[in-house]
Amino acid sequence: MATFTLHKETVQSWLPLSRTHIIFHFICVLFLIYYRINNLFISYPWFLMTLAELIFSFMWFSHQAFRWRPITRSVMTENLPADEKLPGLDIFVCTIDPEKEPTIDVMNTVVSAIAMDYPCNKLSIYLSDDGGSPVTLFGIKEAFQFAKVWVPFCKKYDVKSRCPKFFFSALGEDEHLLRTREFEEERDQIKAKYEKMQKNIQKFGSNSKNLCMVTDRLSRIEIINDQKEMPLVVYVSREKRPHVPHRYKGGALNTLLRVSGLISNGPYVLIVDCDMNCNDSSSAKQSMCFFLDPKISQDLAFVQFPQMFHNISKKDIYNSEARNAFTTMWKGMDGLRGPGLTGSGNYLSRSALLFGSPNQKVDYLLDAQNNFGKSTMYVESLKAIRGQQTTKKNTSRDVILQEACEVASCSYERNTNWGNEVGFSYAIKLESTITGYLLHCRGWRSTYLYPKIPCFLGCAPTNMKEGMSQLIKWVSELLLFAISKYSPFTYGISRLPIVHCLTFCHLSSLALYVVPYTLYGIVPQLCFLQGIPVFPKVTEPWFIVFAVLFVSSQIQHFIEVITTGGSSTHWWNEQRNAILTSIGCVFAIIEATKKWFGLNKVKFTLSDKAIDKDTQKKYEQGRFNFDGAKLLMAPMVVLLILNITCFFGGLWKLLNVRNFDEMFGQVFLISYVMALSFPILEGIITMKTKGG
Numbered sequence: 001m002a003t004f005t006l007h008k009e010t011v012q013s014w015l016p017l018s019r020t021h022i023i024f025h026f027i028c029v030l031f032l033i034y035y036r037i038n039n040l041f042i043s044y045p046w047f048l049m050t051l052a053e054l055i056f057s058f059m060w061f062s063h064q065a066f067r068w069r070p071i072t073r074s075v076m077t078e079n080l081p082a083d084e085k086l087p088g089l090d091i092f093v094c095t096i097d098p099e100k101e102p103t104i105d106v107m108n109t110v111v112s113a114i115a116m117d118y119p120c121n122k123l124s125i126y127l128s129d130d131g132g133s134p135v136t137l138f139g140i141k142e143a144f145q146f147a148k149v150w151v152p153f154c155k156k157y158d159v160k161s162r163c164p165k166f167f168f169s170a171l172g173e174d175e176h177l178l179r180t181r182e183f184e185e186e187r188d189q190i191k192a193k194y195e196k197m198q199k200n201i202q203k204f205g206s207n208s209k210n211l212c213m214v215t216d217r218l219s220r221i222e223i224i225n226d227q228k229e230m231p232l233v234v235y236v237s238r239e240k241r242p243h244v245p246h247r248y249k250g251g252a253l254n255t256l257l258r259v260s261g262l263i264s265n266g267p268y269v270l271i272v273d274c275d276m277n278c279n280d281s282s283s284a285k286q287s288m289c290f291f292l293d294p295k296i297s298q299d300l301a302f303v304q305f306p307q308m309f310h311n312i313s314k315k316d317i318y319n320s321e322a323r324n325a326f327t328t329m330w331k332g333m334d335g336l337r338g339p340g341l342t343g344s345g346n347y348l349s350r351s352a353l354l355f356g357s358p359n360q361k362v363d364y365l366l367d368a369q370n371n372f373g374k375s376t377m378y379v380e381s382l383k384a385i386r387g388q389q390t391t392k393k394n395t396s397r398d399v400i401l402q403e404a405c406e407v408a409s410c411s412y413e414r415n416t417n418w419g420n421e422v423g424f425s426y427a428i429k430l431e432s433t434i435t436g437y438l439l440h441c442r443g444w445r446s447t448y449l450y451p452k453i454p455c456f457l458g459c460a461p462t463n464m465k466e467g468m469s470q471l472i473k474w475v476s477e478l479l480l481f482a483i484s485k486y487s488p489f490t491y492g493i494s495r496l497p498i499v500h501c502l503t504f505c506h507l508s509s510l511a512l513y514v515v516p517y518t519l520y521g522i523v524p525q526l527c528f529l530q531g532i533p534v535f536p537k538v539t540e541p542w543f544i545v546f547a548v549l550f551v552s553s554q555i556q557h558f559i560e561v562i563t564t565g566g567s568s569t570h571w572w573n574e575q576r577n578a579i580l581t582s583i584g585c586v587f588a589i590i591e592a593t594k595k596w597f598g599l600n601k602v603k604f605t606l607s608d609k610a611i612d613k614d615t616q617k618k619y620e621q622g623r624f625n626f627d628g629a630k631l632l633m634a635p636m637v638v639l640l641i642l643n644i645t646c647f648f649g650g651l652w653k654l655l656n657v658r659n660f661d662e663m664f665g666q667v668f669l670i671s672y673v674m675a676l677s678f679p680i681l682e683g684i685i686t687m688k689t690k691g692g
């Protein structure tokens with residue numbers, strides 16, 4: 001345990017035990033490989049099983065990097081300096097499509113950001129509207145009017161849950177307990193205002209013209225607030241032209257970096273997706289516990305919070321919560337040199353994003369035009385971030401806004417280093433993953449804070465189609481990352497500590513899982529049907545190796561789920577989900593191949609945050625919902641049918657031949673797969689009976 005004045009870091013207490021387990025498991029893996037290699041040419045199926053197990057072994061091995069040194073952190077915000085000494089903070093909210101990202105929800109995020117517990121003269125909120133839709137501009141004006149009453153109310157009564165949607169829902173129940181009459185009266189008035197805001201936005205959006213995205217437009221930047229007692233609120237819609245690449249969210253973020261640099265130039269920025277409401281208003285101060293610690297701030301690039309979701313059900317059949325990622329993996333990376341960037345709920349140091357490495361030898365400002373573009377006003381703002389002398393000028397607001405439009409134009413980045421060494425990287429479309437990784441490669445660190453009260457709550461996919469499209473988007477881009485010039489296998493290996501690099505190797509090769517899972521779903525089954533064994537006899541000592549590996553990984557997984565607040569249901573569901581997603585990775589590989597050969601029109605699958613009641617209900621009941629995902633489910637369905645057919649066909653043969661000791665492994669495997677996939681089968685049958 002390491003204690004600093006502002007935060008504390010605790011290494012997992014059972015670390016020696018878990019490392020012993022890793023070594024034990026590793027030895028078993030070596031035995032297994034030895035056995036397989038020795039029996040490689042028994043038959044073709046044995047060869048395929050060996051291939052599957054080698055890939056499984058590699059994935060297992062790289063996954064252990066996450067288990068090597070997990071840590072948890074806590075913060076002492078009470079030790080922070082007084083409000084007037086806190087640094088400036090700019091919050092970036094990104095949105096694009098009001099149909100998939102309902103404006104009211106986006107505005108809830110904006111309001112919750114405005115209500116952040118941070119000195120208001122140090123806080124600025126930027127809404128990036130990549131769609132340029134009238135309803136978003138209208139919405140933010142309404143939201144600001146509402147915030148003007150909401151923020152003082154929250155402060156007066158010390159409301160913790162400052163996202164109005166949550167406050168007025170079951171999630172905010174606790175906030176209403178043991179309150180005064182006065183509170184209740186005021187609350188009811190505010191509720192009426194909140195409802196009025198909703199109504200106004202709805203009414204404005206009911207005209208389909210106002211919901212439209214404008215793809216050919218000039219940049220438009222407006223300062224929304226007019227009051228000193230409130231944080232600055234700015235609406236930013238960058239220029240877009242059909243023939244100029246706009247680089248998706250990464251492009252939007254780089255634009256925001258420049259625009260905010262001209263206007264408020266806070267040394268720290270918080271990025272949230274439009275659905276990621278700020279649930280705990282103290283997150284900004286929590287992050288400052290790291291940035292303001294002189295012992296670590298030197299090379300600290302960002303503080304990541306977990307992405308948590310308000311619509312997760314108890315059963316969570318799609319593992320939308322991504323428990324594994326936000327507990328095991330990210331805490332594991334945190335103990336190495338820091339977690340990856342996940343794109344939402346992360347506080348970043350502006351200078352880390354802009355000025356290369358923490359011990360930079362070349363000064364980016366010497367070649368400012370090539371690095372940052374031609375705006376001299378923007379370059380002045382960079383000097384301020386660097387703590388260098390700037391030529392102080394009293395520039396009028398209009399001039400600043402004009403310059404802001406200039407740096408938000410779509411030609412501004414041409415022949416500059418933006419998207420390359422400056423700002424968010426465009427190397428793959430997961431701007432966050434690649435940027436976080438490159439920051440680490442340049443020698444920066446990051447920290448991860450998993451607080452008791454979720455700081456950010458977003459909207460998770462609740463049906464197969466959405467879950468799968470998100471998976472395909474991520475895994476295909478990660479695969480492109482693995483084979484790009486920045487690949488962790490080549491570029492990262494010489495720049496990152498080896499164990500840390502291994503975590504990125506694992507992440508970027510997730511698509512590989514499809515091979516062993518598919519082989520394990522086909523080969524033993526077909527062989528069972530024909531009476532060919534693919535595992536050692538149950539009476540043979542070598543069988544123990546297989547059994548031990550299976551039990552060992554089950555126990556490890558079980559302990560991990562339980563110690564991170566999950567239940568045995570999660571444990572079971574996560575295993576099913578591992579099969580589903582691994583098989584689904586075949587589409588990610590297809591997608592990545594198409595992108596690689598330039599066959600696909602480059603697109604960004606925006607996740608849908610407008611979830612209808614029916615979908616949410618099915619999800620809460622734990623029933624699989626394959627609406628719109630027929631094609632995506634096809635491989636899984638084929639595998640299931642194959643398993644069932646082979647099981648019964650093989651059983652017949654088994655009863656005749658009576659080679660039970662040879663076939664035990666396969667019988668066990670197939671029964672296990674069938675038991676796991678039962679709910680999927682149920683889902684398919686209901687889909688069929690509904691005429692799907």
Ligand SMILES: O=c1ccn([C@@H]2O[C@H](COP(=O)(O)OP(=O)(O)O[C@H]3O[C@H](CO)[C@@H](O)[C@H](O)[C@H]3O)[C@@H](O)[C@H]2O)c(=O)[nH]1
Nearest residue numbers: 094095096130248249252273274342343344430431606607
């Ligand atoms: O051209 C675009 C496309 C998207 N977005 C915004 O980017 C955010 C993330 O997009 P979404 O489709 O919701 O992505 P998810 O799959 O839900 O998000 C994860 O994956 C993304 C890709 O790495 C990260 O950017 C996100 O932060 C991370 O939560 C949303 O607020 C969008 O409005 C833009 O601003 N411009």
Ligand SMILES: [Mn+2]
Nearest residue numbers: 273458459607
């Ligand atoms: Mn999202």
